[in-house]
Each structure stands twice: as structure tokens, then as C-alpha cells.
Amino acid sequence: MAQFFPFKNSTNTLSSLPKLGVGLSFQAPLQSFVESYWDSFDFLEIIPDTFWNDLGASATPRYQENRNIQGYMEFLAKHKPIIAHSIGLSIGSADWFDSLHVAQIAKWQRQYHFPWHSDHLSFSRLTQTFGHLIDVGLTMPVPYDAEVLDLLVDRVNYVHREVSVPFLLENNVYYFEIPNQEMSEADFLNQLTARTGCGLLLDLHNLYVNAYNHHFDPWDFLNNLDLTQVVEIHVAGGMVMEGFYLDAHSGVCPQAVWQLLEELLPQAPNVAGIVFEVFGTYYYQMGPELLKQELSQARAIWKASR
Ligand SMILES: [Fe+2]
Numbered sequence: 001m002a003q004f005f006p007f008k009n010s011t012n013t014l015s016s017l018p019k020l021g022v023g024l025s026f027q028a029p030l031q032s033f034v035e036s037y038w039d040s041f042d043f044l045e046i047i048p049d050t051f052w053n054d055l056g057a058s059a060t061p062r063y064q065e066n067r068n069i070q071g072y073m074e075f076l077a078k079h080k081p082i083i084a085h086s087i088g089l090s091i092g093s094a095d096w097f098d099s100l101h102v103a104q105i106a107k108w109q110r111q112y113h114f115p116w117h118s119d120h121l122s123f124s125r126l127t128q129t130f131g132h133l134i135d136v137g138l139t140m141p142v143p144y145d146a147e148v149l150d151l152l153v154d155r156v157n158y159v160h161r162e163v164s165v166p167f168l169l170e171n172n173v174y175y176f177e178i179p180n181q182e183m184s185e186a187d188f189l190n191q192l193t194a195r196t197g198c199g200l201l202l203d204l205h206n207l208y209v210n211a212y213n214h215h216f217d218p219w220d221f222l223n224n225l226d227l228t229q230v231v232e233i234h235v236a237g238g239m240v241m242e243g244f245y246l247d248a249h250s251g252v253c254p255q256a257v258w259q260l261l262e263e264l265l266p267q268a269p270n271v272a273g274i275v276f277e278v279f280g281t282y283y284y285q286m287g288p289e290l291l292k293q294e295l296s297q298a299r300a301i302w303k304a305s306r
Contacts, residue, residue: 013166014199014231018115019306020081020273022298024291025234029280033288034076040295043081045275046073048108049088057133062100077112083232083273084108084117085201091155091169092123092142096133099158106163116231116272118168118201121152121189141174144181144188149195156196168231170201173209173247186224193229199270200225203234204260205247205277212245218260227268235261235298236277249279251286252294258301265305274298 021042026034027050034044051073053064076082089101105117122139142148159167171189183191189200202225204218211218235258237251253276265271276294278286 013197014229014270017166017231017270017272018081020083020115022295022302023083023273023275024295025085025275025277026076027278027280027283029283030278033283033291037288037292038079040292041080041276043083043273044076045083045085045273046076048084048086048105052104054088057098057100063104073112082112082114083275084112084114085170085275086117086119087124087139089119089159090123090125090135091119091152091159092121092140092148093125094123094151095127096125097155097158098125099162102159102162109163109165114165116166116168116199117163118170118199118232120172121169121192122172139172141172141178143178144183144185146182149188149191152192153195156192156198160196160198166199166231168199168201170203170234171206173203173206175213175244177214184221184224186221189229190224190226193226198229199231200229201232201234202230202264202268203236204257204264205234205236205238205249205253208254208257208260209238209245209247222260222264227264228270230268231270231272233261233264233268233271233274234277235274235294248282249277250282251278252290253297258297261298262301262304265301274302 023043023045024041026044026046051069055062055064084105086105089098109117120139122141124137124139125133125135127133156167171185192198193200207218207221235253236249237253238246238248239250276298278291283291
């Protein structure tokens, strides 16, 4: 089958994206914050999968949309640019590719004009022995080998054909290491972006989590990564539990992650947005003042790097 590469010069495509500034990852419990403090962020990142009901792969129609929720999306989109950061593609599932999910993202992109969209470089769904599809509810890491790379290249190209704006994949968090991998994470990401032209959503907190749990220097990864492909950065907070540091999105961002951001931005010329992530349930604990403080810290670093 002939391959179609819509982004022949990916660096040019990624570099021409609007520089949005600092964004907030939207979740329903943040509604009052968003409506009270519009000035504390420049754009919103939504998880589109949380705005519709997925009735299952065999259902027709597959997705059920709610008029009230869509009305709220339209309200948000009138105030700020919206970016879609999906959790539902499961692009690394070995035996399953969700083309209907891609079609649904394409439909929302046409409706809300996201300048780019993203998902996770991971898998969460797999088929059991008797054909039953399960969702493990976590972004599981994929092995970094040539076979997985070929599989992902075809799928990213498919996404590019169906959705007319750049697609980014997010570096994943992993709590265990898959043995005997053929390449490092940075090599794998570089080959994936070089072969497809896709961008990267670099989650610095995910990197910090991996570096903490597996005892390496985050710069060993960053120094080997093609930073020209980074379009978006995530920052967040976490917590230590039973010896592991968890990507819990549970509050303020560690100082070490802010420092990574500060040092990285001047080296990543195509970054168009930094997003602060906090789970809605932890927002009640965090409160508006601390959230405003985190957003203004991100803004100060963003402005200093411009
Ligand atoms: Fe993230």
C-alpha cells in the first residue's frame, strides 16, 4: 500500500503552529476555577473521550454525544483555544487499531478547530483469548523494538491521513522495565518522528517519574532526543508511595521538573504550549491559589524563554 506523508517537511509544519503559551488540562471539577480565572491560562487542553459516551466497538453509532456537554465545549472554545489530548486510541495495542476513535477525533477537530491533537505512546486495550476486549485503564508501555516501530509508523500515518492537523505522541511513564529492548526510548521516539513527521508531547513529569524510579539522569534521555519535534510539554505533581514515585497529578510540580523545563525550553524551538495537569479530585485539596501559583510559574518560565 502506498504511504502518504502529509507533513513532508515536518519541522516546518511543527514550527508554524501557533505559540499558545500556558494551558490547563480541563476536568469537570475545574469548571469553577476555569470560569473564575480565565486570565491565569492561555488555552485549555481537553480529554475529548470524557465528553462523550463510548458504547463499545460493536455499537452503532459507537459514540453518544450529549447536547449539554457539547454546549459547554462551545462555551469554552469561545473563550480560549482548545487542544485535544485523547486517552482512548491505545495506539500500541498489538491486535487492535481503533479507526472509529480516529474518525471521532477528526469530527471533533472539524468542529472545534484544534491546531494539533495528541494521545499516549502506549496501549490500554487488548483482546483476551475468547475475543473479549478489555481496557486495563492504564497507559501501558510498548517495547522499543523494530516490529512495534513499524506497527506505529503505519498507524501514525493513518491518523495523519484522517485528521488534518499535526498529531503528537506523549512519552509514557513506566513502573517496570521491559527486558531486552532493541532501542532506547529516545532512539525509538527519534525514529518514529523521523519516519512519520509526527510531533512529541514531552511530559517532563513522566520523565521525572521514570528517572526517579529507575535511577537515571533525565538529561541522558533529553540529550539524545530530537528536541525539534517537541510541540507541547506537560508538567504535573506526584507522590511517593511504597518506594515508588507516582505520576499522580496530585498537586504542585516538583522543583526539579520546573528546572528541567527552564533548561529545556531554549533548546526546543518548536514548543507551542506548556500544560499543567492536575486530576480533578486533587484540585479540591490543592485549591485555586496553589493552582494559580503553578500556572504563573509556568508562564514566568515560558516568557523568559521567548
Ligand atoms: Fe501528560
